Amino acid sequence: MTNAPFKNQHLSYSRLTRFEQCPLSYRLHYIEKKQAEPGLALRFGKTIHAVLERLMKEVLDDERSGPLSEERAIELYREAWSAEQLTGMDVFAEGLRILRDFIRDQGVVDHRDVLAIEKEFRLPVGPFTVLGFIDRVDWVDDETVEVIDYKTNHQLFTRDEVDTSLQLSLYHVAAQRLWPWAKKVKLTFWMLRHGVRQETTRTEEQLADALAYVETLGRQTETATEYPARLNANCSYCDHRKQCPAYADALKGKREFLCEDLADLEAVAREREEVARLAKVLYARKEELEDILKAHLTEQDELVLGGVRYRMFTTTSLDYPLDPTLSLLSEATGLSRDEVLGKLGTIDKKALDALLKSLGKKLDKPRVSLLKAELDAHADKKVSPRFWAKEVA
CATH class of the missing domain: 3.90.320.10 (Lambda Exonuclease; Chain A)
Incomplete structure (x- = not known):
């Protein structure tokens, strides 16, 4: 394979992003022209x-x-x-x-x-x-x-x-x-x-x-001589995953690095990122396999495979309409409706977002945005520490 300039007949967004996300997938698709699946x-x-x-x-x-x-x-x-x-x-x-x-x-x-x-x-x-x-x-x-x-x-x-x-x-x-x-x-x-x-x-x-x-x-893309695989959450959707040795190894949980000294933060971070990439691939594969089982469970009540029983079940949640709920609680407790409402006093964000979306069909967008900002100003914000990590470009 030569590295003469302008091997690409043209560029495209899909061609560029494939190279950016996984050079190996790019090579298989555009250079070796493997059959995509x-x-x-x-x-x-x-x-x-x-x-x-x-x-x-x-x-x-x-x-x-x-x-x-x-x-x-x-x-x-x-x-x-x-x-x-x-x-x-x-x-x-x-x-x-x-x-x-x-x-x-x-x-x-x-x-x-x-x-x-x-x-x-x-x-x-x-x-x-x-x-x-x-x-x-x-x-x-x-x-x-x-x-x-x-x-x-x-x-x-x-x-x-x-x-x-x-x-x-x-x-x-x-x-x-x-x-x-x-x-x-x-x-x-x-x-x-x-x-x-x-x-x-x-x-x-x-x-x-x-x-x-x-x-x-x-x-x-013109000058590349190496095309390493880059494991990511999209691997399970890749149209060349069956031809990718890195994906096959990931499904087997194959590891390249193990931190031996937990006081070495560089080593800890390196292993953590490798485990995170593997976890994304494996979790996506788990969802794919579950979707297949779920499709079969639409036709039968249960599956027993490999010593495991699989069934579908439904969960029930209750939504309490505001007016009758307040009336019943007020009558039972002797509190006024406003006092009961103050004790219940929070609104589900999902329900609020749905209401604002419906208002967007009646009110102009700036007015809805202003209303949202005013509501957010009255909201109680809860902050909890979370671990965050992102690759540096």
Whole structure:
């Protein structure tokens, strides 16, 4: 294998992040061109994206305005599900829920407001060309476009992850070039499982930094001679995990380092990080195996395997409606409703967040944000020490 410049025909966000997260996966995928075996999460995400792309593209092609068709969405979902050869009633139902929620949250769509679906772009970055596809671009006003990227992630991104996303930075630059009249670019991750839009923007300085990083990382992919595996929580979803010796060793709990002197903090930290990486891989593998068992337990009451009994069980929680609960307690204790309420006196954060989200449909966003800030000012904050660790870039 030579190290001549510009081995890549092009760069892409997925190519760069694969190299950044695990050079071995990059080598297997792009250099050795091994057969990829995407897991359920990737295939499910691809299925949902395919449905939304077709659904919105039909709106553009037919120049329609109005609510999206749930019936058509389900028809497209069945086709995409079969094409990906997915299985599992629980996964199928999750997809239906995501699509129905999307149609509800989308509301009325006007084809004139949708500028592009699955829009290809090519960006010159130093000696490279960055190729990509944007899920969707909407017209906001005469000087603003909104770039939308659909995500089927189980977890929401942190604010820092949204504000520093390299993917969104590249999309911003692409949108500026494709629609040069747009003075502003709104960047959105539409988190489909949660019905949440995580929004951000970029400054010119941030965009310049992102392009410089892309060129730097691109040059690293050209000059690399070693491609070490980097174990992380995403290993169980990697489409080359079956070809990765490091992943196989991790599943066996194979260790490379053991701290012999617990007074040596460098050694303690080194072993701790190795154990943490192994634990993430093993826990993700445990969840994967449990999902298989759970799927079988939907068809039978229990499984007895290897001397272990597996069953599904349900838990029950009670929510007490405010008015009748206060009335009953007030009558029983002789206290006033206000006195009873003061003794109960806390509100579940999850319920409060849900209420504020519903208010967001009636009140303008700044007013809801101000209300949230005022509520937070009255909240009792409990602080408890927690161990925290993060790799230094």
